[in-house]
Amino acid sequence: MxxxxxxxxxxxxxxxxxxxxxxxxxxxxxxxxxxxxxxAYEAKSLADAMKNMGVAxxxxxxxxxxxxxxxxxxxxxVPVEVTSGIAGTTAIAILAEKNNTPxxxxxxxxxxxxxxxxxxxxxxxxxxxRALVTAxxxxxxxxxxxxxxxxxxxx
Amino acid sequence: xxxxxxxxxxxxxxxxxxxxxxxxPMETGQRKDAKTGQLVPAHYITTVxxxxxxxxxxxxxxxxxxxxxxxxGFKVKGAKAGDKVAVNWVDNTGDKxxxxxxVG
Numbered sequence: 023m024x025x026x027x028x029x030x031x032x033x034x035x036x037x038x039x040x041x042x043x044x045x046x047x048x049x050x051x052x053x054x055x056x057x058x059x060x061x062a063y064e065a066k067s068l069a070d071a072m073k074n075m076g077v078a079x080x081x082x083x084x085x086x087x088x089x090x091x092x093x094x095x096x097x098x099x100v101p102v103e104v105t106s107g108i109a110g111t112t113a114i115a116i117l118a119e120k121n122n123t124p125x126x127x128x129x130x131x132x133x134x135x136x137x138x139x140x141x142x143x144x145x146x147x148x149x150x151x152r153a154l155v156t157a158x159x160x161x162x163x164x165x166x167x168x169x170x171x172x173x174x175x176x177x
Numbered sequence: 178x179x180x181x182x183x184x185x186x187x188x189x190x191x192x193x194x195x196x197x198x199x200x201x202p203m204e205t206g207q208r209k210d211a212k213t214g215q216l217v218p219a220h221y222i223t224t225v226x227x228x229x230x231x232x233x234x235x236x237x238x239x240x241x242x243x244x245x246x247x248x249x250g251f252k253v254k255g256a257k258a259g260d261k262v263a264v265n266w267v268d269n270t271g272d273k274x275x276x277x278x279x280v281g
Contacts, residue, residue, distance in 0.1 A: 103250070128237065129237045138250075138251060144242050
């Protein structure tokens with residue numbers, strides 16, 4: 023979060039700026055700034071990644087649909103689609119459990135954006151792909167196993 | 178060096194289906210060059226933002242785990258044909274790119 027602090031300090035010409043930033047929600051990570059801290063992206067294990075994301079114990083949810091192949095021949099390109107049926111979904115994060123850095127990407131939605139995202143990820147080995155959905159102040163999780171024939175990390 | 182990005186936005190009912198294809202190597206920093214045996218330096222997109230008529234609709238964070246030439250699909254409710262979609266990205270080297278498209 024240091025970069026955020028820098029930016030705020032840099033733009034803080036007057037003392038009022040910080041208050042304005044707070045009022046505008048700028049200082050609420052995960053909302054105005056979308057992304058989870060980079061430390062979450064650098065975490066080497068699922069537990070660390072979730073800890074750095076500030077997610078403690080997400081509840082399992084059947085309303086999250088992960089569309090991904092059962093068997094991915096090429097781990098470098100695994101199409102993943104996450105649809106959240108949970109009302110008020112504000113963010114989706116995708117984690118590949120056995121990757122060196124499990125957190126792959128996260129998305130936060132605003133305006134009319136719906137709880138849906140589709141992308142392509144790399145997977146180092148056969149593992150669970152987890153989708154973390156944030157709705158309100160709660161976090162939900164769903165997982166789907168993808169078998170990988172040829173790993174797409176390193177090489 | 179930033180190559181163009183492709184955006185396609187189509188209306189499906191009252192929902193705009195937006196697809197973005199970015200050109201980027203997305204190096205994780207963990208891959209070794211086959212010839213030299215040296216690690217290829219990390220080079221990946223860290224942040225993507227999308228706006229509809231100037232209002233933010235999606236902010237994405239990415240790590241090296243996203244496939245090269247990242248594809249991103251999302252849906253925005255309440256958009257109409259003719260709306261402007263703009264997408265920006267920034268990578269870990271500070272490189273950036275932006276593109277715009279019209280919902281059709």
